[in-house]
Amino acid sequence: MAKREPSITTENFTAVQLMELDSCSRCGECVEWCPTYDASGQDPGLAPRDKILRWREYMNQSYGLRAKLFGPKEISEDDIEQFKNDVYGCTTCGMCATVCESGINTVEIWESMRANLVKRGNGPFGKQGAFLKLIGEYKNPYMADNKDRTNWFPEDIKIEDKAEILYFGGCTAELRQRKLALATARVLNKLGIKFTMLGEDEICCGSALIRTGQYYINDIAKENAQKNVDNIVAKGSKIVLYACAGCFRASKVDWPRLTGKELPFKVMHITEYLQDLIEKGEIQWEKSVDKKVTYHDPCHLGRHVGVFEPPRAVLEAIPGIEFVEMDRIKENQRCCGAGGGVKAGIPDLALGVASTRVEDALATNADLLSSACPFCKRNLSDGRDAIGAKELEVEDVIVLTAEAMGIDLSDTPDE
Amino acid sequence: MDYFAGVTDALRVTFVQMMLISFIAMGIFVVGMYINLKKWGMGSTGYGAAPSKSIMAFPKMLMYQMSEHAHVHNQSVLETFVLDILFQRRILRRSPLRWFMHFTIFVGWMVLFAMSGAMFAVEMIHLIGEKVGYAHDLPWFMIPETFRELLSVPNDVFSYILLIGIIIAIYRRLFVAKVREATIAYDSILLIGLTLITISGFVADGIRTGRLWGLGIDSELAPPMALFHVVISLLFCIAYIPFSKYIHVIAIPLALLANKGGE
Numbered sequence: 001m002a003k004r005e006p007s008i009t010t011e012n013f014t015a016v017q018l019m020e021l022d023s024c025s026r027c028g029e030c031v032e033w034c035p036t037y038d039a040s041g042q043d044p045g046l047a048p049r050d051k052i053l054r055w056r057e058y059m060n061q062s063y064g065l066r067a068k069l070f071g072p073k074e075i076s077e078d079d080i081e082q083f084k085n086d087v088y089g090c091t092t093c094g095m096c097a098t099v100c101e102s103g104i105n106t107v108e109i110w111e112s113m114r115a116n117l118v119k120r121g122n123g124p125f126g127k128q129g130a131f132l133k134l135i136g137e138y139k140n141p142y143m144a145d146n147k148d149r150t151n152w153f154p155e156d157i158k159i160e161d162k163a164e165i166l167y168f169g170g171c172t173a174e175l176r177q178r179k180l181a182l183a184t185a186r187v188l189n190k191l192g193i194k195f196t197m198l199g200e201d202e203i204c205c206g207s208a209l210i211r212t213g214q215y216y217i218n219d220i221a222k223e224n225a226q227k228n229v230d231n232i233v234a235k236g237s238k239i240v241l242y243a244c245a246g247c248f249r250a251s252k253v254d255w256p257r258l259t260g261k262e263l264p265f266k267v268m269h270i271t272e273y274l275q276d277l278i279e280k281g282e283i284q285w286e287k288s289v290d291k292k293v294t295y296h297d298p299c300h301l302g303r304h305v306g307v308f309e310p311p312r313a314v315l316e317a318i319p320g321i322e323f324v325e326m327d328r329i330k331e332n333q334r335c336c337g338a339g340g341g342v343k344a345g346i347p348d349l350a351l352g353v354a355s356t357r358v359e360d361a362l363a364t365n366a367d368l369l370s371s372a373c374p375f376c377k378r379n380l381s382d383g384r385d386a387i388g389a390k391e392l393e394v395e396d397v398i399v400l401t402a403e404a405m406g407i408d409l410s411d412t413p414d415e
Numbered sequence: 416m417d418y419f420a421g422v423t424d425a426l427r428v429t430f431v432q433m434m435l436i437s438f439i440a441m442g443i444f445v446v447g448m449y450i451n452l453k454k455w456g457m458g459s460t461g462y463g464a465a466p467s468k469s470i471m472a473f474p475k476m477l478m479y480q481m482s483e484h485a486h487v488h489n490q491s492v493l494e495t496f497v498l499d500i501l502f503q504r505r506i507l508r509r510s511p512l513r514w515f516m517h518f519t520i521f522v523g524w525m526v527l528f529a530m531s532g533a534m535f536a537v538e539m540i541h542l543i544g545e546k547v548g549y550a551h552d553l554p555w556f557m558i559p560e561t562f563r564e565l566l567s568v569p570n571d572v573f574s575y576i577l578l579i580g581i582i583i584a585i586y587r588r589l590f591v592a593k594v595r596e597a598t599i600a601y602d603s604i605l606l607i608g609l610t611l612i613t614i615s616g617f618v619a620d621g622i623r624t625g626r627l628w629g630l631g632i633d634s635e636l637a638p639p640m641a642l643f644h645v646v647i648s649l650l651f652c653i654a655y656i657p658f659s660k661y662i663h664v665i666a667i668p669l670a671l672l673a674n675k676g677g678e
Contacts, residue, residue: 011465015458015472016480016673022451023666028597029509053601063454065447065658094678101506102667103499103677108462115463216463253486257462303678306487331678 006062007075012115012216020109021056023102024049030096030106035335036089036342039352045086048096048106054083055113080122087113088125089349091342092211093299093335107304110340114213125345128212136220139203140171147200149174150181152413157185163196166237166265168228168251170244171204172374179412180374183402184243184270190405191277195241201231205250206258207300212341215258222258229255233264243270243398245298245373246339252305269301270398271310271372278317286406288320291393293400294366295323296357296380297333298373311372311397318404326360334360336371338379354383361392368393370400430542433645440649447657448665480673488675495676500668505677516583520609523577527616528652530566530573537562574617581610605660608651615644 010018030048031037037046044050060066061073090110097106117123124131131141139146149169150159167188173181188195205228206221215221228251232240242248251267277283293315301307308330316323328334337343337353358380361369369384369392371377381394402409449470456472459465460479467475481492498504503521507514538559544550556562584606587594619640621628632640655661671677 009466010457012463013458013466014462014464015455015460015467015476016670018455018458019473019477019666020670020673022455022662023670025660025663025667026597026599026602027506027509027513028593031597049597053599059454063457065450068450097678099509100677101503101509102663103505103671103674105674105678304486 004071004074006067006072007080008058008062009116009120010059010063011119012213013109013112017105017109017112018059020102020104021052021059023104024052024056025102026053027101029099029101033095033099033332034090035093035095035337035353035356036091036349039337039349039356040089043086043089045082046089048090051083051087051113052104052106052109058083080117080120084117084122085125087117088123088128088212088341088345090340091299091335091337091350091353092340094303095299095332095335098303098331111211111213114211115216116213118213118217124212124214124341128208128214128341128345131208131212131341131344132214132217132220135204135206135209135224136218139224140175141204141208142171142175144171144175146202149202150197150199152178153182153185154411156189157182158189159185159199160194160196162236163194164236164238165193165195166232166235166240167195167197167270168205168232168240168242168244168247169197169202170242170247170374172246172378173244174202177374177377177396179399179409180243180377180396182412183396183399183407183409184241186407186409187274187398187402187405188241190407191283196235196237198228198231198235201227203228205244205247206254207246207250208341208344210250210254211339212345215254221254225250225255225258229259229263237265239266239268239273241268241270241273243372243396244375245269245301246375248307249300249304269307269310269372271314272307274401275310275313278313283317283405285317285319285404287404289318289400289404290320291367292322292324292365293368293370294326294361294364295329295397296326296336296361296369296371296376297330298371298376299333299335299339301372302333303331311370314397314401315370318400320404321400324364324366326364328360336376336379337383338375343375343379350379351382351386354379355387356383358383358387358389358392362389366392368395368400370395370397372397432642436646436649440654443650443654444656447654451657451662477669477673481675485675487678490676492672495671499671499676505671512583513587516580516587519576519580520584521580523573523575523580526573527570527577530570534559534562534566570620574613574620577613578617581606581613585610601660608647608655608661612644612648612651615640615647619644 026049028049034048040046058075061075087110092107092110094107100106114123134141134143138144167184169181203224206215206224209215209221248269256262295311295315297308315321334357335353336357337350343350369380377394377396384392384394452470452473456470457466457468458472460467460472460475503514503518506517537557540557541550541559544553556565588598588606589595617628622632622634622637622640
């Protein structure tokens with residue numbers, strides 16, 4: 001009789017990740033801090049600790065001592081399907097990694113689990129399955145003509161053909177939240193910084209594919225990353241600026257992994273760049289923004305790559321702003337709920353997490369909740385609307401910067 | 416051969432028995448770790464790469480990650496080893512009580528383990544010395560009875576440190592609702608094993624010395640009690656490590672090293 005095959009494979013897991021499953025001490029800290037576990041009404045399946053336990057059991061049933069002696073134990077398809085639903089109920093915010101007493105890199109384990117399940121035929125979740133086709137076909141996840149990335153810029157925007165500095169706009173800012181792209185371009189213009197953009201040659205950074213475990217299919221994410229790198233190099237750029245935390249994280253962390261090479265240019269979030277200019281006294285403020293402002297750290301900008309201070313430095317430099325912090329900030333920040341494909345796959349869950357974060361902001365009595373990521377802005381705005389907190393404005397740090405520099409954004413075209 | 420670190424003939428457990436159990440325990444441990452290394456080696460040696468299926472995959476990936484530049488924390492191996500592995504600051508950051516509990520268990524356990532190892536080494540050196548003829552040249556503290564006496568007080572101190580940690584752990588598992596509700600057999604077995612080893616150690620020592628923990632038990636029962644303590648210690652704390660939650664004593668330091676102390 002043929003020996004039964006294991007129900008799961010170890011595809012897309014590294015050897016260290018498989019070891020990390022055995023290093024969970026089940027202290028429960030991750031459960032205490034997980035935003036989706038909380039927003040789901042404490043669904044035990046969403047608890048990070050539980051996911052580690054279940055996959056460890058699957059591994060032992062498939063490749064442990066008993067499996068070696070008597071053959072692998074079958075894991076039911078229902079169990080695996082349920083596991084898939086649970087592992088996609090995560091924004092990959094990384095809070096569990098921050099509080100993990102064993103130092104487990106949980107975010108990358110969730111992404112590996114997702115990639116494994118996609119390969120197995122279980123993942124991704126719901127509408128996330130469309131990312132691959134859309135990004136493969138349209139080069140962006142919004143089914144937009146890629147020419148529309150920058151051809152809408154008003155005539156006053158000056159973009160060089162080639163320059164040392166390149167602004168990588170990102171799909172969301174260029175195609176959906178154009179105010180942010182326009183604000184970034186006008187701020188750079190007003191500061192006299194010559195910059196270029198990829199325009200229709202820009203391709204989705206791949207964040208949506210990577211976070212949802214679809215990065216390796218047809219090598220789309222890898223090819224796109226390489227094309228973006230090549231196109232940036234062709235522009236002669238040495239510094240690439242981002243106003244989108246998701247694109248920034250993907251470029252800084254994921255592109256080198258996908259392409260197998262270090263980036264031949266420096267990547268910076270726009271707030272890091274502005275902080276430098278502020279410290280050199282090179283920004284002239286023209287208007288006072290008389291508002292009480294709080295700041296939400298995007299997971300991809302903060303916990304994932306450690307950029308916590310620059311957005312705060314920019315906000316604190318803007319005349320008139322009274323800056324206040326929420327209770328949970330920086331490493332301990334609460335996720336907005338949009339990441340990891342949750343906004344596309346499980347919008348109700350995303351909204352629940354966002355509502356809690358908006359309540360954090362309301363507790364500070366702030367007039368405005370700022371962030372440095374268009375995806376956070378979108379979900380926090382939805383969260384605000386869901387709880388009816390109309391009085392709370394949600395805006396990006398760069399838009400506030402533009403306002404304080406006396407830049408008019410009223411001509412932002414509709415999306 | 417009839418050798419044992421006890422002080423009188425009545426307290427002796429045969430050397431052969433002890434060595435046999437030790438080798439069995441070590442053998443089971445080695446086989447278990449081999450199975451674990453094979454299991455971990457089912458992963459790849461690079462992100463997105465194909466599974467390696469080589470027993471060398473884990474050490475290769477570990478070395479790669481340890482040498483890779485981290486985007487957030489990029490601390491040294493030494494800092495990780497001292498502050499995260501030995502001092503366990505990640506636990507302290509989250510819960511001082513849980514840190515105190517775990518640290519007392521860790522310190523108590525490791526020191527007792529080291530002292531047991533040292534005692535074993537002294538006995539072996541002396542035993543071989545007696546056979547070969549250099550025993551009388553050994554320094555005074557290398558005489559097993561003297562060495563045992565030297566370790567007597569630290570043994571007591573670290574045993575009680577360990578016991579304090581275990582009592583806190585049992586209290587949490589029984590009386591803190593959140594912890595109790597989340598407890599599964601995987602957790603319980605670890606704590607039950609640890610408690611059994613520690614209590615049997617106290618009782619074995621108490622019977623041998625006739626002190627409080629002897630519970631008035633006849634000293635003739637000291638050897639079997641000592642044997643019981645040694646057997647379950649070796650089985651739980653060496654042989655059972657690769658197959659249970661005890662694996663965390665190996666896996667957590669490795670995870671901390673791989674992730675440069677974690678996020």
